[in-house]
Amino acid sequence: MFATSTIIERFLDEKLQVHPDVISYIIEHNDISLIDRIIERVPAECLVASLSHVPGLYPSRDGCRFLGDPEIEVVLGREHTARPVNNVSDYVMYFNNRYKTLSSIIRGRCNAAPIEALLRNDQYMQEECAVIGMVSDLRTTANGHRMVQLEDRTGSINVLFNRSHPGFDEAEKLVYDEIIGVKGTLSQERTLLFSNQLYRPDIPFSYQPYMSDKQGKAALISDIHVGSDTFLEEEWLSFLDWISDSEISYLLIAGDMVDGIGIYPGQEHELMLPNIYEQYDRLGEYLSDLPSRIKIICAPGNHDVVRGAEPQPVIPEQFRRKYCENCTFVENPAVVSVQGVKVLMYHGRSYDDLIGLIPGASYEQPGDIMIEMLKRRHLSPCYGRKTPIAAAAEDRLVIDPVPEVLHTGHVHILGISYYRGVLCINAGTWQSQTAFQKQMNINPTPAKAVVLDLMTLQPSVYDFMKSEPTPEQIAD
Numbered sequence: 001m002f003a004t005s006t007i008i009e010r011f012l013d014e015k016l017q018v019h020p021d022v023i024s025y026i027i028e029h030n031d032i033s034l035i036d037r038i039i040e041r042v043p044a045e046c047l048v049a050s051l052s053h054v055p056g057l058y059p060s061r062d063g064c065r066f067l068g069d070p071e072i073e074v075v076l077g078r079e080h081t082a083r084p085v086n087n088v089s090d091y092v093m094y095f096n097n098r099y100k101t102l103s104s105i106i107r108g109r110c111n112a113a114p115i116e117a118l119l120r121n122d123q124y125m126q127e128e129c130a131v132i133g134m135v136s137d138l139r140t141t142a143n144g145h146r147m148v149q150l151e152d153r154t155g156s157i158n159v160l161f162n163r164s165h166p167g168f169d170e171a172e173k174l175v176y177d178e179i180i181g182v183k184g185t186l187s188q189e190r191t192l193l194f195s196n197q198l199y200r201p202d203i204p205f206s207y208q209p210y211m212s213d214k215q216g217k218a219a220l221i222s223d224i225h226v227g228s229d230t231f232l233e234e235e236w237l238s239f240l241d242w243i244s245d246s247e248i249s250y251l252l253i254a255g256d257m258v259d260g261i262g263i264y265p266g267q268e269h270e271l272m273l274p275n276i277y278e279q280y281d282r283l284g285e286y287l288s289d290l291p292s293r294i295k296i297i298c299a300p301g302n303h304d305v306v307r308g309a310e311p312q313p314v315i316p317e318q319f320r321r322k323y324c325e326n327c328t329f330v331e332n333p334a335v336v337s338v339q340g341v342k343v344l345m346y347h348g349r350s351y352d353d354l355i356g357l358i359p360g361a362s363y364e365q366p367g368d369i370m371i372e373m374l375k376r377r378h379l380s381p382c383y384g385r386k387t388p389i390a391a392a393a394e395d396r397l398v399i400d401p402v403p404e405v406l407h408t409g410h411v412h413i414l415g416i417s418y419y420r421g422v423l424c425i426n427a428g429t430w431q432s433q434t435a436f437q438k439q440m441n442i443n444p445t446p447a448k449a450v451v452l453d454l455m456t457l458q459p460s461v462y463d464f465m466k467s468e469p470t471p472e473q474i475a476d
């Protein structure tokens, strides 16, 4: 095991910068000889060593692709997929499915044994060993180390992450119920595993996003909140005028389509439209004015009329009477293929949990939280906190397949980030600061739309608070 600084210094010796993913790759493969082999492959004119210079690492796309060439296809989260919870056995199936799916992703990188075998078999006393489990408990010890209880289907074990070891910053970000792999050595009494390496399911180093082979643009928005007295109708109408005249063919809405009724105490005093049917009708009328060539995807959020527990079902039919045929209603979360580009739409209730649990996480930086979701390959890892989860035979909050784009909302703040080829977009809101946000010192970034070029996956932000919205390109 070697420190990040050792790797960076070796590259600097050759007058090269090194991409963080290359550092993670070298540490994960625990092979210092890789450094020289990577340096050999960096062309003279290149200043940064990237994953493309790693020997033996070939770019690949996720296995889930599309045989046809659909303009738009709901891959996951079609209507009637979400089911009610019947009994406690649904929860057992749910967590077993989460463990099975995510542990199989980690298993390719660490040769893990069942926890029970570690505690019984002497062979594991002699050598470094690995386990994969769910974080069932975690705490910081008096000396500042991180102590985690890991559980698999055979048993549980305490794992100690030493604060002086490289990579401790990732151990500090562990949250309840996420699935991780750990490689380490057992204590003499076998009561403790000393971690040398932490593995998350993560996005593969080799992941290569798909780009559409024909021209097309999609606008990504969320949190319209029609019906609220802080809904920015003038800016919204300006957006509708603009998109009608644009070359945009797709409009994706990641939840909180309307403000809803009874979502928080005293909400009735902040509503322009106090009737939920009127709220949905008004949005339907707005969207019906758009040209029919624009395909619209509508997903629910925590302000919408469906159950709060995720996955949330689609908006029921009785609220869709004013919507045209170009509107497709999906669940939350949903994976939508737009000209073959997979967009994972998730409203983002789990921001409220992850921001409280991950050191340094904040509402102002939603792009960073989306990266944490991708590393865990899970949209809402922590059970039993602020995000209600409806158990089912399959854990629909697992991020699988890897999308080209993760599109969220909920925090009302624009955020764009990249992680190993995945573009993360939180598009903000169409509501100005609410009394609650003022109280919480949250400053929203309203009336922005993120336009995605499907051929290049390049996002541009348009600001409709301005009289003439002009594209602001985002650097990769």
Ligand SMILES: [Fe+2]
Binding pocket: 223, 225, 256, 301, 303, 410, 411, 412
């Ligand atoms: Fe919202």
